[in-house]
């Protein structure tokens with residue numbers, strides 16, 4: 456619907472879309488907003504309020520995507536946000552999802568074969584996603600930071616990145632997005648084992664939230680970060 | 695096909711008014727904009743049936759072309775002009791006006807949807823052939839291998855796979871494998887199911 460603006464109260468944001476809580480946490484904004492507006496909080500925390508608004512609006516409204524606005528922000532700012540998101544997956548999401556899944560597994564009575572399969576599916580998915588995130592952390596992001604450094608100082612690209620180009624390096628997101636969707640849909644449509652309803656719902660809620668976060672994350676990388684880096688690559692010739 | 699309503703009008707009171715009327719009868723996502731230019735932030739819309747309510751004062755050949763360029767490529771598009779008075783409406787086009795009662799506006803939109811009878815894909819169970827193909831996919835065979843084993847063309851295999859994915863709502867190979875095992879389409883007595891996923 457309507458987009459959030461700088462003079463909106465942060466509390467209102469969260470009432471409208473509580474999924475934003477972990478997102479604003481990544482900016483260091485925490486509960487207890489009182490009547491502060493987005494602009495006030497951003498000034499307090501030294502956050503670029505346009506960047507903040509672009510992130511929360513694209514997160515809230517899947518259809519909204521101000522490519523021009525978002526393309527203005529520096530890769531450093533984007534990477535900082537993306538790294539915090541990765542950390543959130545490692546430190547919170549994976550353990551939380553597993554904790555919830557284990558509770559469902561423990562509640563299962565009788566034949567639990569299909570829950571075991573779902574567990575296997577999740578475990579393999581986690582391995583795949585972890586590889587993806589680590590590739591970004593260890594290679595893609597350092598490369599981008601080196602590149603933007605060169606753009607600023609006019610220096611040489613380090614040896615290790617010769618012949619490295621973003622488009623062949625940022626790992627594919629299709630699989631990552633598809634599998635979390637499949638996991639959700641298999642649970643919703645085809646689960647038959649005897650489990651505790653509430654525990655299973657709690658697990659499913661986590662998957663819903665995870666999917667949402669991941670799709671948004673992938674969209675920022677594919678549609679903002681990569682085009683931006685391609686632009687810089689044209690300016691800093693290396694190879 | 696999923697639907698979206700896009701309301702483009704310079705006045706907030708009209709945008710929100712029309713939104714309030716429509717959402718009583720239609721449970722789709724809405725996008726409210728004050729100008730045609732603002733549409734450029736929505737260039738990611740895909741595979742949707744888009745109904746664009748366009749203020750008649752913004753309605754010109756030019757804006758229509760602009761809207762088509764931005765949205766028509768990946769979506770089905772219907773533009774409904776919004777007049778300030780019903781005197782301006784022509785019987786030859788679908789339109790609404792601001793002096794109409796709410797139910798008349800709702801009726802106009804409903805009629806539009808009835809005309810657009812969606813092609814209903816039968817979401818029933820998989821056919822026997824599709825089950826055969828799915829079992830082979832789950833066992834890890836390529837399209838070419840499946841075609842050879844089942845004596846069908848690769849093209850047929852691909853079209854079966856497309857139907858399977860649509861019917862089940864599962865896209866990845868490992869997701870399809872989980873489904874195949876759950877539904878005993880493959881014999882897992884001699885294979886460890888985990889090795890297939």
Ligand SMILES: [Fe+2]
Pocket residue numbers: 537541588591672676
């Ligand atoms: Fe990432």
Ligand SMILES: [Fe+2]
Pocket residue numbers: 587591626628673676
């Ligand atoms: Fe990624």
